Amino acid sequence: MGGGGKKKMNMRGVYEAEEIERVVIKRIIKTLYDLQDIRLRLELRTKVTKYTLCPNNHLIPLKKEWERRPPERITCPLCGAEAKIVSVESPKIIQESLQLIEEKEKEIRRRLAQFVKDQILYREYLSKIRGVGEVVSAFLITYLDPSRFDKVSGMWKYCGLHVVNGKAPRRIAGQKTDFNPFARVMMWRLGEAFRMQGRSYRYIYELSLQESQEKHPDWSMAHHINHARRVTVKLFLSHFYEVSRALLGLPRRIPYPLIQNR
Ligand SMILES: [Zn+2]
Incomplete structure (x- = not known):
């Protein structure tokens, strides 16, 4: 492929191409998790023998x-x-379907890895944080594009990490949610990754857990874990917002939790 045509592309064309790629990447990320769901179900089905x-x-x-x-x-x-x-032997067709899905999952992961490698946010920042992998990075760069959020609180709200009447927002059947349910699941996954394999964010998680246990002795352990995971992910998002905007040359604002903690 010659680069002649690309060189003539004006800046507007570059932005449009990037925007289109982001839409494509978003769809690919969702597809990966859909495939993962099917794979887990098929795995269960092949286990009953x-x-x-x-x-x-x-x-x-x-x-x-x-x-x-x-x-x-x-x-x-x-x-x-x-x-x-x-x-009862597991039918061959299920085994074969499983194999196909595994191959496609690998392919998608490679595709997402390729995408993030070209992104400054990944190269300079996200790749250095334990617990944030290539897939989550692709998610952050596309779904949580920091140029789209005026304040980090908007990002929290988009991810369903805000508080409604002192509690985490709930999804009510038949009612439109004011956050993106997929983003909320992704934040849950990220929180789990920090909890299991994080380094500095695992430390923050542990501190939050301890604080929660001291402050709310009446809560169940699941409630404490949930709370600490949320606090950790929210803090990470405020860092992500701040660092990303700086890396992208967007106007900076000091996020609220940073002010509060110093
Ligand atoms: Zn019987």
């Missing part, structure tokens, strides 16, 4: 505790009749 079968033709997945150590007398969980254990 042993059943009990009774004279009344009740074919029931084998009890977990029987898998390793079947009792002397096997009975049907449904009718109690004497039963035997039978194996």
